[in-house]
Amino acid sequence: MPVNLLDLDAEHLARFVAEMGEKPFRAKQLMKWIHQHGESDFAAMTDIAKSFRQKLAEQAVITIPGMLAEQVASDGTHKWLLDVGAANGVEAVFIPEDDRGTLCVSSQVGCALECSFCSTARQGFNRNLSTGEIIGQLWWANHRLSAEAARLGDAVNESGRAVSNVVMMGMGEPLANYDNVVAALRLMLDDNAYGLSRRRVTLSTSGLVPAIDRLREDCPVALAISLHAPNDHIRDQIVPINRKYPLKVLLAACLRYLEKAPRDFITFEYIMLAGINDQPEHARELAQLVRDVPCKFNLIPFNPFPDSGYNRSGRDAILVFRDILIDAGYVVTVRKVRGDDIDAACGQLAGKVQDRTRRKEKAAAGIQNINFVGREKHA
Secondary structure, three states, X not given: OOEEHHHOOHHHHHHHHHHOOOOHHHHHHHHHHHHHOOOOOHHHOOOOOXXXXXXXXXXXXXXXXXXXXXXXXXXXXEEEXXXXXXXXXXXXXXXXXXXXXXXXXXXXXXXXXOOOOOHHHHXXXXXXXXXXXXXXXXXXXXXXXXXXXXXXXXXXXXXXXXXXXXXXXXXXXXXXXXXXXXXXXXXXXXXXXXOOOHHHXXXXXXXXXXXXXHHHHHOOOXXXXXXXXXXXXXXXXXXXXXXXXXXXXXXXXXXXXXXXXOOOOEEEEEEEEOOOOOOHHHHHHHHHHOOOOOEEEEEEEOOOOOOOOOOEOOHHHHHHHHHHHHHOOOEEEEOOOOOHHXXXXXXXXXXXOOOOOOHHHHHHHHHOOOOOOOOOOOO
16 A cells, blocks of 8 residues: 655654665655655655656555645634545645744544534544644645635745644644654754744643643643643533643643753643633632743633533633733733634634534533542553
């Protein structure tokens, strides 16, 4: 069966090329054609020997996820629904800014962690994405946006590619798909592929502590933690993985990660849910909770979706919450709501997932019992 070269990072591509009897520099040539030039046709790789191109045509493919749908929001945000087979799709979102272009990348078809405020979690879980399906989102975005820029006569960033920053914040929990995500991260960072700085690649996790420790050793990029609560009682209810890795354990992992992180702080993401976690006493408790962890906060207004059971905190409540944290000495941003008119905002990605669980039914029942949840004993 032909090998999809999009699945191979530098190490594995070099091994594949060596097994074909070719010299190591051929792997670098091939990587540049695939990832920098966005080429998927071996015949078009003109500086590669014809004999090698013939071997590639016989033994390899470059398979990019196909596009099922594209939407562009009024603020310029792009959302793509990409085909990953078996009647399933994943969503990737590009957010343009004056000084950067950020791509939000998915890592799984659906999500198994069941965070109660997230639309993706309501859709159930099918499978992990392959490395090629993850990096294919970046390949696709650069290809699509660069072509659009050329058509319109617009400029892209200094690299000649549209995407300057990547956030692993799309569908799924990245660290639950560890090996494929790390291989994709290595491609993002590789100078022969996308050449992104570690500081410009951010992985967001709900708190899989053992995997955070592995990432620290294997491929430390900027780290964001989906915190969303000032104490274990609230977090148990809205981020169920907290029952396995409670806040004390998670924050200790954050301190360990900072020893090798490309930034000297952790970003704590905090979704603002009216009446759940947005009161002044919650802000004060939060400031005390993370006092030993160098960090900044990103407050995220909740983005509604049907039958969520939650409401977005009011602007005044968000600003009071922000100011308490600022007065306590923290750097705080309030995330702009981008792309919500096409359901591309944080927490709204759902894709097309064949839910093989009873997630929706259980979630609907769980909303009625949001004020009571048991805690698992942490080993």
